[in-house]
Each structure stands twice: as structure tokens, then as C-alpha cells.
Amino acid sequence: MSDMTAFPTMPTIPSDRPWLDAYERYGIDATIDMPDDETSLLEVFERNFRRYGQKTAYLCMGASITFKQLDLYSRQIASYLQSLGLDKGDKVGVMMPNILQYPIVMLGIIRAGMVLVNVNPLYTSRELSHQLHDSGAKALFIVENFAKTYQDAEDKGQVEHVIVCKIGDMLGSVKGRVVNLVARHIKKMIPAYNLPNSTSFKQALGAVSASKYKRPDLSLDDVALLQYTGGTTGVAKGAMLSHGNLVANMLQISVLINSAFEDDINSDDVILTALPLYHVFSFMVCGMYGMYQGFTGLLIPNPRDLDGLIKEMDKYKPSFIPAVNTLFNGLVHKDSFAKLDFSNLKAAIGGGMSVLPSVAKEWHKITGLPIVEGYGLSETSPVVAFNPMTIAEFTGKIGIPASSTDIVLIDEEENEVAIGERGEICVKGPQVMIGYQNRPDETANTFTKTGYLKTGDIGIMDEKGFIKIVDRKKDMIIVSGFNVYPNEIEEAMSEHSxxxxxxxIGIPSDERGEDPKLFVVKKGDVTEEELLDFGKKQLTGYKRPRHIQFVDELPKSNVGKILRKELRKMEGLE
Structure with missing residues (x-):
């Protein structure tokens, strides 16, 4: 890791890289201009609040908040956290869907100089225990729908302060009460819980005046976000993303969007925020970049409700639709979606998982615009590569490297492969993480000797610098844009007697891209149904096995390692 010094790592990109001509052809700046090292995201946020003041920052369930309100509320949350005695650099978890409280809390944590820990609200108690313990979070903001999960977590790590939000807290007094009443008593969405020392979100918001806020000294080197991922292998670990990493990626996305829409982009644009903000793709593209441009974020708490989502799209007519293949696919199969007015739509951006050509074709036919696909990882804030926004049709490729980003494709000995040959995609750029929290050895193993992050994806680069992913080096399964690691499923399911x-392994799914399938050597008369039910208790929705196959034995190597490649062959996938 010779090149992995303090941020920023602005790579020197050799002049013969093939994508440099593509930058010129598509009007994309080859580099970004980073601010001074002694700045941070705070300067970006404060600029946004001054510039966009009375403009709507976020919409959700018919309610809205302006940038000015977002400034005030987030300072109140920052003041509250500081009043608890938490220090700069302390970790604070956020376990909530896309509701108005999320951006308020996210900004409050970072403005307090603390580190945001995104937590999937659908986690089981077992998964939550791991993340709380590993992250060292000292406080947790949680929506009451999931408070029981926290209550049942065996290991609560260092959490001393729990702030419980109700879905309707920011929807106004009348509507908020109605929404909370319906959630609790009619839809029965809130299991009974008992957290005696918790604070309500409304109490936290009003507890300390915003004037008591102490602006911390931060630099681009300071960690802003712990984004949990299976990484390129194994159990979930926290990618440490600095203020500099996030600022860099925001500027890289801005360069891309401006290359196509500089004269046609304005702060009246609405960005559909249906992907959960705890997912790094949505966090950066919809959250960070959306606020940077002054867009209005249309928050969708439950994107699975496609009819409700389409109604919101009809009402607010988004200009930008970032989504994963699963969501694009769901929309194009709804008749009501095809009837929408797409005259406002500027771009549909695909990420998180491969977009299927059949889905892209249907999308283009209905909306008149192609899906522009990009590629990234939690470890890279996340955007690494993208297609130019002005492409005429879906390319089936992940595009060219982001500005100020160098990509090499390497063989097993870390030698660069020739154009047109398969190699592991490796990345160097200012958006690449500092490393994994608590895991220096794994961090070191994730980088090449020359300081490039190894992605675990196998690609081919063409003579114009466009990259196509052809395989995954690891056994990772991608379900609706989320990384799922077989060993985590195996570990959780093996607890069944x-x-x-x-x-x-992952098997193809029209709906989700891939579904986890479990091959089981069983003891006694355990049934498939019993194991599927057990999976629901052990693992969050997208990770749990959807298919069980009983076998007499599992294929293994000489040293006893289960050969997933042979399991894929049994399934007819290799």
C-alpha cells in the first residue's frame, strides 16, 4: 500500500489512457478541482443553505422542508448530539427509511463533526448486533417500526443514547398524528417495544437551541461516513469514507451531469429518491449530489409500493431517476407508468447492479430516454465509472472512468492486461476509501502493491476506454442492487440444528437479478419450509435464501472448502 497516504490521492493518469479521447468527445472535464485540505463537507452544506434558502430541499408524503429549515433542524440535532457529551469522530447510527428525518439527522451528525453510520432498517437483531458492535456507535436514531429489532439485539455495542422517530414526526401536527395512528393501530406496522431510556426525535429536535451549536474543525482527511459492505469478501465491514472522498465523488458526478445539462439544469429539478438513502448509491447521487445542485429530493419511504410511487412521480414529475434494475423492471411492467408525462425527465441513471438489456429497451420505448449506467462500490463513495449522459441508447457497459480516476485491469500477478483482455478492475482516485474500520490487514489486501483498490469484478476495456463487466471474481450475489455474501448466509443458516x-450461490431472478439458493445436507426430517422460515428470522429480506435444495453431500476441495463453482455447475450456471 505504498501509495495509500493521507487523502487526497489524485492519481497521475498516463496520457495514453484510451478514455481521455472520450472525455474530449463528450465534453467531460478530465479532472476535478478539489477544495483546500482544510475544508470539509460543512462548507458545502453551508453554501447550499445560503444559496437555496427558501427552496424546497425534500418532499415526503405530501410534506416538505426548505433548505433554510434543513439548516436549522440539522443544527439543532448537531447541538443535541454535542450536548450529550459526544465528541468529534464519535460514531452515530441511523436506522431509518427515506423520510424527512433522514436528511436532518444525517446532516446533523456530520455537522457535529461525528461519523454517520448508515444502518439498513430491515436488518434482523443478529445483523444489527454485529454492526453496532463493529462500528462502536455511541448513539442510534431509529424509526419506531424497527425499535423491537434493537430491543432484541443481544449486543448493543457502545450505544448509550437511542433516539426513536415516528414516521409522521415531520409531516405537520394533524397529518403526522394521523400517519402515526394508522401505522400503529390500523396497519399494525409497529411491534411492541420497551426502550426505557430512549428519547423521542421531537424531544431531541427541541432539546437544545441551534445557537448552542459549536462548529467543529474538520478537514478533508476526517472520516464522515462508515458505509457497511461485505467488501470484496465476507462479513459486513465499515468502509471509512472521508469528507474528501465524498466531496470528490460529488464533484465527479457534477462534472458528468454538467457535461450534458449545464445550460438545462436548475434548482427546480426534482430527483426521485426511491432507492434507500442508507444505500451508498442513493446516499451520494440523490442525497449529497442532489443537495449540492439544489434539487428537490422526492423521498419515497416504500418503493415496493409501485402504485404509490407512480402517483408521486405523476404529481412531481422528476427530472432525474436514479434506480436499480429491479425498480426499472417493476415500473415498466405497470400500465400506469407508461401513461406518465415524461417531458420533464432528463436522465435515468442505473447503478447498484447490472441493468438488463431487455429492461433498458422497454424503458427507452416508454420514456423516450436510455438508461445511463454507472458503476461503483461502497469503498469508492461509490461512483467509479459512468456512461456519458448524452448516449443515444443503452450500452450494456459500465462506461469510462470518472474524472480524476485511473482504472487498470490486472491479471493474478497484478500485471496490466492488454486492451480487449479480461482482468480485475482496479481503481485509484480521490473517491477511494481510507480503509476498512478495525481491519488493517483486510484493507492492505484490498489494494495492489501500487495502491489501486481491487474491486473483485472482472472486466474488459475496449479501445475507447469503455468497460464491460464479464464476471465476478468473488462469489458475491447481487440482489436488487445489494451485495450478499454466501458465507454470511451459510453462517446464519448453519445455526439451525x-x-x-x-x-x-446466486441463481437468476427476473424480479431481483439474483436470488440466494441454499444447498443443504440435512439432519433429521427438517423441511424446506422450516428452513425458509428460519432464514426470515436470521437474515434481512434480500439476504435470506429463497430456494432450498437438499443434497447428500457438498462438492469440496482437497482441504474441505465448499466449491461454489461446482454448485453453480449443478444449477447449470457454469
């Missing part, structure tokens, strides 16, 4: 051993 009826499983002697098991092996997990």
Missing part, C-alpha cells in the same frame, strides 16, 4: 452443512 437440522443443517449439517450448507452452501449458498
Amino acid at each position: 437440522g443443517i449439517v452443512e450448507c452452501g449458498a
